Amino acid sequence: MNENEMGSQRMRIGVVNDMPMAVELLRRLVLSTGEHQVAWIATNGREAVEVCRRDLPDLILMDLAMPEMDGVEATRRIMAETPCSILLVTASIEANLAGVYEAMGHGALDAVDIPSVGIEGNASSQSARLLTNKIGTIGKLIGDAPTQAKRRMSRAAEPTPRRLIAIGASAGGPAAVAAVLSSFPVDFGGAIVLVQHLDAQFVPGLVDWLGQHTPLPIRPARERD
Incomplete structure (x- = not known):
């Protein structure tokens, strides 16, 4: 059984992208599942924020680089005014890592590269499957619990020094983690372990990005650490 078969909820999905070819590709992929429907299409972040006030979908497929208002600011406003997945x-996630982590800090659940397009204008099967699987997973999460509940993050600040500090963060956690780590002095006398809900492919980029926000040395965990 794959992720899309595990109780995924039928969803109304909003598409936010300023490129007509990308919009059409995403529209086809959403409809190809036979489960979901396209609620509306917005060509920039500002338009998406306005449409959400009138017609809130179950899920938004949000681009990052757009005119008038980018995906980071649009995510921030939508999650503040009309929260949804x-x-x-x-x-390119790799080319927009800072924006990805910032948008996740505002409440975006996950990130994926837009599927590549073949000669006939259709999405390649592997990249299309990755996106539809993520949509299916989010549909299951929506069916299991309210979206608003998944946005809550808990942070515990220890008043006394510890030899080991463990931080667990959900998909929206990188910005909060960066804020927490930035407060530690370079001579902090302990170890910190971060468990972050994030695809493994993003780990090297997260390490580099967090390194820009704290004087502490950061590296991926290794076996037997």
């Missing part, structure tokens, strides 16, 4: 779908 947001999946970042952009041309």
Whole structure:
């Protein structure tokens, strides 16, 4: 049984992208599942914020680089005013790591590269499957619990020094983690372990990005650490 078969909820999905070819590709992928429908299409972040006030979908496929208002600011406003599930779908996650982590800090659940297009204008099967699987997973999460509940993050600040500090963060956690780590002095006398809900492919980029926000040395965990 795959992720899309595990109780995934039928969803109304909003698409936010300023590129007509990308919009059409995403529209086809949403409809290809036979389960979901396209609620509306917005060509920039500002338009998406306005449409959400009138017609809130179950899920938004949000681009990052757009005119008038980018996906980071649109995510921030939507999650503040009319919260719903947001999946970042952009041309290159690697080229937009800072924006990805910032948008996740505002409440976006996950991120994926927009599927590549073959000669006939259709999405390649592997990249299309990755996106539809993520949509299916979010549909299951929506069916299991309210979206608003998944946005809550808990942070415990220890008043006394510890030899080991463990931090657990949900998909929206990178910005909060960066804020927490930035408060530690470079001579902090302990170890910190971060468990972050994030695809493994993003780990190297997260390490580099967090390193820009704290004087502490950061590296991926290794076996037997």
